[in-house]
Amino acid sequence: MIDYDLELRHHNDALRIAYAIRASDRVVDVGCGTGQTTRDAARLATAGTVLGIDRSQEMIERARALTSQAGVGNIEYVCANAEEHELPRERFDLAISRFGTMFFSRPMTAFVNIRNTLRPDGRLVMMVWQSRDRNEWATSIERALASDESKAESASTVPPAFSLGEADVVKRLLDSAGFLSPTFEDVRAPVFYGLDVDAAFEFVSEFSTVRDRIAGLDSRQRAHAVDRLRDLLVRHQRADGVWFDSRAWIVTAHRD
Numbered sequence: 001m002i003d004y005d006l007e008l009r010h011h012n013d014a015l016r017i018a019y020a021i022r023a024s025d026r027v028v029d030v031g032c033g034t035g036q037t038t039r040d041a042a043r044l045a046t047a048g049t050v051l052g053i054d055r056s057q058e059m060i061e062r063a064r065a066l067t068s069q070a071g072v073g074n075i076e077y078v079c080a081n082a083e084e085h086e087l088p089r090e091r092f093d094l095a096i097s098r099f100g101t102m103f104f105s106r107p108m109t110a111f112v113n114i115r116n117t118l119r120p121d122g123r124l125v126m127m128v129w130q131s132r133d134r135n136e137w138a139t140s141i142e143r144a145l146a147s148d149e150s151k152a153e154s155a156s157t158v159p160p161a162f163s164l165g166e167a168d169v170v171k172r173l174l175d176s177a178g179f180l181s182p183t184f185e186d187v188r189a190p191v192f193y194g195l196d197v198d199a200a201f202e203f204v205s206e207f208s209t210v211r212d213r214i215a216g217l218d219s220r221q222r223a224h225a226v227d228r229l230r231d232l233l234v235r236h237q238r239a240d241g242v243w244f245d246s247r248a249w250i251v252t253a254h255r256d
C-alpha cells in the first residue's frame, strides 16, 4: 500500500498550521485514507471529536487498526462516498482533506454536502495538487513512460489528481457550493518516494497512472519504459532518498 505519510512528510507541516485545530473542534476528514491527518486532528481536538470518511474499505480498515494501535479515542470512521453519504447538517467546525477531494466524480454534489455539514462559522481546509505542469513528479514520470505514439494523448488528458489544480476553477466551484472567498497558499515541497531506487520504483509502480500506462504497452515498449523510469529515479536519488519537486495548494474557505 502506498505510504502517503512518508511521501508527504513536508506537506504535513504546512497543513497542520493551516488547520489551526482548537481543543473543542469537531472535525471531519474527507477522503481520510489510512487516517494520519485524522489522528493528528484528534490529538489536537482533545475535547472535540473527529470523523474520518473514505470510500475505500481497505483504507478505512487500516485507519481503524492504526488508530487503535495509537490509542486515539475520539475518532470514528465511516466507509462511504462523500458525494452520496448524508453527513449530519451543521455538525462540524472544520472539514479537512489531504489530497482527498480531487477524485470526486461529482465535485459540486460533494462540496455542497461538505458545506452543509459545517456549522455557520465552519471552515474547509484542503490540500490539492496544483496543475500537472507544475508538478515535476507527474510530468517527469509521464515523460519517462510515454511512448512516441502516446505523447499526444497524454498531453490532452488531465488525470483526476489534478482536477482542482487551477485556482480559478476551484474558486468558482466553491463559490457555487456555498463557500466564501477561498484563499490559496502555494506549498512548494518535495515528495519522498523511497530510500533507494528499488523502493521508489515499487512505490511509483502503484500509482494508477503508472499501472495504466505500463499495462497499455507491448512487452518491448514496456521494457524500455521501465528502463527509462528507473533511470529517472536514479537521477533523483539523494543521500536521504529519492525525491521529486511538487506544488500544492492549501485552499481555505469559510461556509457562507
Ligand SMILES: C[S@@+](CC[C@H](N)C(=O)[O-])C[C@H]1O[C@@H](n2cnc3c(N)ncnc32)[C@H](O)[C@@H]1O
Residues within 6 Å of the ligand: 004, 005, 030, 031, 032, 033, 034, 035, 036, 037, 053, 054, 055, 056, 059, 080, 081, 082, 083, 097, 098, 099, 100, 101, 103, 104, 105
Ligand atoms: C490520495 S488518497 C489521500 C488519503 C489521505 N487523505 C492521506 O493523505 O493519506 C485519496 C483518498 O480519497 C478517497 N476518496 C476519493 N474519492 C472519494 C469519495 N468520493 N468519497 C470518499 N473518499 C474518497 C480515496 O479512497 C483515497 O483514500
